[in-house]
Amino acid sequence: MMRGFTASRSAGDDGSGEHEPPGQDRRAVPHPPHGGMPDTSHLARLPRVAVIGGGIAGVAAATCLAERGVGVTVLEAQGRLGGRVGGWRTTLADGSDVGMNRGFHAFFRQYYNLRALLRRADPDLSGLTALPDYPLLHSAGYRDTFAGLPRTPPWNAFAFVARSPTFNWRDLPRLGTRAALPLAQVSVPEIYERLDHLDADTLLSRIRFPAAAKHLAFEVFSRSFFAEPTELSAAELATMFHIYFLGSSEGLLFDVAANSFPEALWNPLAEYLVDHGATLLTDTPVRALERGSDRRFAVRSDSTAALEAGFPEFDAVVLATDTAGLRSIVANSPDLGTSRWRTRIAELREAPPFLVSRLWLDRPVRRDRPGFLGTSGYGPLDNISVLERYEHEAARWSGERGGSVLELHGYALPGEPSLDSLRARMLAELARIYPETEVAGIVDERHELRADCPLFPPGGFAERPGVRTPDPALMLAGDLVRVDLPVALMERAATSGMRAANELLHGWGVRGHTLWSVPDRGRFALLRGLRR
Numbered sequence: 001m002m003r004g005f006t007a008s009r010s011a012g013d014d015g016s017g018e019h020e021p022p023g024q025d026r027r028a029v030p031h032p033p034h035g036g037m038p039d040t041s042h043l044a045r046l047p048r049v050a051v052i053g054g055g056i057a058g059v060a061a062a063t064c065l066a067e068r069g070v071g072v073t074v075l076e077a078q079g080r081l082g083g084r085v086g087g088w089r090t091t092l093a094d095g096s097d098v099g100m101n102r103g104f105h106a107f108f109r110q111y112y113n114l115r116a117l118l119r120r121a122d123p124d125l126s127g128l129t130a131l132p133d134y135p136l137l138h139s140a141g142y143r144d145t146f147a148g149l150p151r152t153p154p155w156n157a158f159a160f161v162a163r164s165p166t167f168n169w170r171d172l173p174r175l176g177t178r179a180a181l182p183l184a185q186v187s188v189p190e191i192y193e194r195l196d197h198l199d200a201d202t203l204l205s206r207i208r209f210p211a212a213a214k215h216l217a218f219e220v221f222s223r224s225f226f227a228e229p230t231e232l233s234a235a236e237l238a239t240m241f242h243i244y245f246l247g248s249s250e251g252l253l254f255d256v257a258a259n260s261f262p263e264a265l266w267n268p269l270a271e272y273l274v275d276h277g278a279t280l281l282t283d284t285p286v287r288a289l290e291r292g293s294d295r296r297f298a299v300r301s302d303s304t305a306a307l308e309a310g311f312p313e314f315d316a317v318v319l320a321t322d323t324a325g326l327r328s329i330v331a332n333s334p335d336l337g338t339s340r341w342r343t344r345i346a347e348l349r350e351a352p353p354f355l356v357s358r359l360w361l362d363r364p365v366r367r368d369r370p371g372f373l374g375t376s377g378y379g380p381l382d383n384i385s386v387l388e389r390y391e392h393e394a395a396r397w398s399g400e401r402g403g404s405v406l407e408l409h410g411y412a413l414p415g416e417p418s419l420d421s422l423r424a425r426m427l428a429e430l431a432r433i434y435p436e437t438e439v440a441g442i443v444d445e446r447h448e449l450r451a452d453c454p455l456f457p458p459g460g461f462a463e464r465p466g467v468r469t470p471d472p473a474l475m476l477a478g479d480l481v482r483v484d485l486p487v488a489l490m491e492r493a494a495t496s497g498m499r500a501a502n503e504l505l506h507g508w509g510v511r512g513h514t515l516w517s518v519p520d521r522g523r524f525a526l527l528r529g530l531r532r
């Protein structure tokens, strides 16, 4: 895909209210940008920026820059936008043309910046749909749910605990309240100073949660961030607990994409970007950055799309790739940054591999199976989605063929897993949980065994690179980047991309974009006092 230039720009069209909280939580916090001119029209020469990587972070940066009149080129290695939230078409054995995605994603209501990005092209967020609930199931028979909980902390936590079969009020006096207090009082980045040296498992052991509650609530949580609790920074776990539970009153329920990711998310955003004058170059892996002769950067890529575009030079670059892409571009670009910064990039690591398996079955699963089920104690299987419950295209296929479309995820897989043995194990666990699948025929299946999510190990925070780099014309963005706000995963990707754009706009004297986050400290004055 190569798209041309059209120019219809207007500053301030980001649709994000500057002062109105973007969700239901009146305590959501605005992070206003630097002030400045409304756009770049006061500058003698139009600044040009290369955004390398077309996932959420890259698209967020490109959007915020293009809206202010910056000349943006997005260079994406793959044939599509979206990165880890990407999708493509595939033809099944029965001849159906269907969408396949990189995997189920939960779009939480506290993802303010991501939702503001999506709203640019889809003001009503019609590409998303609410999931009414998602049970968590432990192999010992425990089941927790989230529907009907109050939204506001601490009542959400009390109600969850009161209802949970994994938690008993008799457990309460046993809790290590001293160790638990930081979970209720998260402030970023201070929480990293307090807890980053610990792993999440050690923190949970010190808190002495009942074993079943620990498995169900926290291991499911930690593994959904692609690491075992022993491999994950306790500060990262505490931050997530704050974002999703104790720090926000948006609730724990979430939305999902109502269609394949390209249709629901990326095609509308690509169109929006092109309308704002951006150029999108896919199938364009960037190899290196060099010093330009006319502008600061020359971008090196061997792709034909890049060569055909007769590559201009750029005043600034946003590196919004995944961990491997960032390591490789920096390693191939000896002039970038300082040696300390380069070492920090070289030492970034990926989380262990994970598997996303999609199955098109010739008969439906039981009608009461939920759209999403989190699991614990079922070997490598971490969750099961029934796509026809929420995705238009899967519902159509299921209606026409009388079957079901399921997705199975397995995270934090040890060693170098073999697809064949993993597949067999996942199917066996699926049959334990949904026995009706044992007799179902598999019309077709697709598997994505990858290892491209960043690892947040204990002790890693201090050396994690931030959005700014030693070069004011070079920014980093992505969920791997340190952002000193309570944001994670997709929301960290979106927030870091917007921050990268704001930093560059500030350098040109142009007004940036307001960001939002859940409160960046604990909500309860009493607990704050106790902790001190």
Ligand SMILES: Cc1cc2nc3c(=O)[nH]c(=O)nc-3n(C[C@H](O)[C@H](O)[C@H](O)COP(=O)(O)OP(=O)(O)OC[C@H]3O[C@@H](n4cnc5c(N)ncnc54)[C@H](O)[C@@H]3O)c2cc1C
Residues within 6 Å of the ligand: 052, 053, 054, 055, 056, 057, 058, 075, 076, 077, 078, 081, 082, 083, 084, 085, 102, 103, 104, 105, 106, 107, 284, 285, 286, 287, 320, 321, 322, 324, 325, 326, 329, 356, 409, 452, 453, 477, 478, 479, 480, 488, 489, 490, 491, 493
């Ligand atoms: C299976 C799965 C489930 C997930 N579920 C959730 C969830 O429920 N909720 C949630 O919040 N998050 C979830 N995540 C995490 C979420 O997908 C990521 O946090 C987010 O997509 C990261 O976006 P990004 O832009 O930082 O990186 P990416 O999406 O990885 O984008 C980086 C882009 O850079 C490109 N690139 C790399 N190297 C180069 C190069 N040399 N030149 C040009 N381009 C390059 C890549 O092709 C890619 O498109 C999930 C992730 C996975 C894999």
